Amino acid sequence: MHRSRIIIHMDMDYFFAQCEEKENPMIKGKPVVICVYSGRSKDSGAVSTSNYEARKFGIKAGIPISLAKKLNPGAIFLPVNMELYRSVSLEIMGILRGYCDAIEQKSIDEAFCDITGKVIYFDEANTYGIMIKKEILEKVGLTCSIGVAPNKLLAKIASDFQKPDGLTVVKPDDVLDFLAPLKITGLVGVGKKTEQRLNEMNVRTIGEMSLLPREILIQEFGKAKGEWLKLASQGIDDSPLEEHEGTGQIGRIATLKEDTDDLSIINEVINELSEDVHRKLTERKLGFRSIAFIAIATDFKTRAKSHTLAVPAKDLDTIKSTARELAKQFLAENPVRLRRIGVRVANLTEEKGQMTFGDF
Numbered sequence: 572m573h574r575s576r577i578i579i580h581m582d583m584d585y586f587f588a589q590c591e592e593k594e595n596p597m598i599k600g601k602p603v604v605i606c607v608y609s610g611r612s613k614d615s616g617a618v619s620t621s622n623y624e625a626r627k628f629g630i631k632a633g634i635p636i637s638l639a640k641k642l643n644p645g646a647i648f649l650p651v652n653m654e655l656y657r658s659v660s661l662e663i664m665g666i667l668r669g670y671c672d673a674i675e676q677k678s679i680d681e682a683f684c685d686i687t688g689k690v691i692y693f694d695e696a697n698t699y700g701i702m703i704k705k706e707i708l709e710k711v712g713l714t715c716s717i718g719v720a721p722n723k724l725l726a727k728i729a730s731d732f733q734k735p736d737g738l739t740v741v742k743p744d745d746v747l748d749f750l751a752p753l754k755i756t757g758l759v760g761v762g763k764k765t766e767q768r769l770n771e772m773n774v775r776t777i778g779e780m781s782l783l784p785r786e787i788l789i790q791e792f793g794k795a796k797g798e799w800l801k802l803a804s805q806g807i808d809d810s811p812l813e814e815h816e817g818t819g820q821i822g823r824i825a826t827l828k829e830d831t832d833d834l835s836i837i838n839e840v841i842n843e844l845s846e847d848v849h850r851k852l853t854e855r856k857l858g859f860r861s862i863a864f865i866a867i868a869t870d871f872k873t874r875a876k877s878h879t880l881a882v883p884a885k886d887l888d889t890i891k892s893t894a895r896e897l898a899k900q901f902l903a904e905n906p907v908r909l910r911r912i913g914v915r916v917a918n919l920t921e922e923k924g925q926m927t928f929g930d931f
């Protein structure tokens with residue numbers, strides 16, 4: 572019997588706003604709006620995201636800040652703090668990585684994971700999803716929504732199905748029933764224009780689209796798109812995960828059990844993070860020339876202290892000892908208690924010794 576892949580899609584709930592709630596529990600339960608100020612005048616700029624309380628007032632990503640203030644003058648308006656969100660994201664992706672065979676990070680707050688080799692078919696998928704959600708909640712303190720399905724197309728729809736804090740498993744046998752009642756725009760790739768055309772053809776749900784003959788779809792939308800619509804409406808998607816963890820740098824971040832400036836505790840966590848980073852380097856046959864210690868203090872500011880080697884290295888000991896030395900220097904210069912710490916290597920080199928480039 573042909574056994575399908577088992578793919579997870581994880582998307583964090585109201586990500587930037589939830590990070591802010593976590594860092595400042597006083598604001599939890601109130602409408603929170605994260606703003607990208609353009610700087611032109613006091614309230615010019617757009618809303619980046621908002622928590623669910625704020626969404627009840629119609630405040631959502633993309634609207635002008637001035638409009639958001641009209642919709643709810645009493646909401647809490649905060650500027651984006653990308654450094655915070657990036658470090659939280661790095662930690663979450665690190666946790667996910669531990670649960671999967673392959674990972675494709677799609678954006679700062681979402682990723683696809685292949686767990687085919689990690690579970691005994693779909694029977695275990697639900698329990699596995701619960702475990703991941705639990706670890707993210709316990710270690711990072713945030714909720715996410717997870718979809719589990721035979722492919723990326725369906726996993727993405729499933730993660731969105733019961734947001735926030737959702738978990739939806741779509742087994743191969745349930746695919747058609749799951750898709751049938753959903754609106755066609757639920758398929759990533761069906762935009763406004765395609766929707767309009769299909770509506771004119773009296774097609775509103777994915778189930779209705781799946782009944783259209785392939786030829787009709789090709790006639791309307793061209794060969795590639797028509798074929799794709801027909802397959803997608805039946806929940807068929809063979810697109811592979813594209814792993815593209817940055818070739819530029821590899822980092823891991825973890826939350827400490829409690830805020831601390833105790834070097835012995837910090838060094839222990841540095842050892843674990845270094846081992847993770849080193850494992851990834853070895854897997855990809857990469858060396859590095861610089862090592863950084865990342866510190867997120869109780870004031871939520873992220874600071875990094877780095878060291879560049881005279882020649883590239885690839886051994887675990889160099890990562891550990893350099894990161895520990897950097898941590899020691901950091902604490903001597905900054906008398907703060909740390910909440911999260913990270914280890915990152917950069918200026919990566921391939922075995923041949925040449926530099927690699929990347930973005931993540």
Ligand code: DCP
Pocket residue numbers: 582583584585586587588618619620621632633679680734735
């Ligand atoms: N984002 C942004 N501007 C947008 C959309 C998103 O700055 N127009 C940022 C803020 C979001 C983050 O990206 O927190 C993730 O985007 P999502 O679309 O996943 O939205 P949220 O995570 O905020 O909410 P949801 O719970 O609906 O996933």
Ligand code: CA
Pocket residue numbers: 582583584585586680
């Ligand atoms: Ca999200």
Ligand code: CA
Pocket residue numbers: 582583678680681
């Ligand atoms: Ca997202």
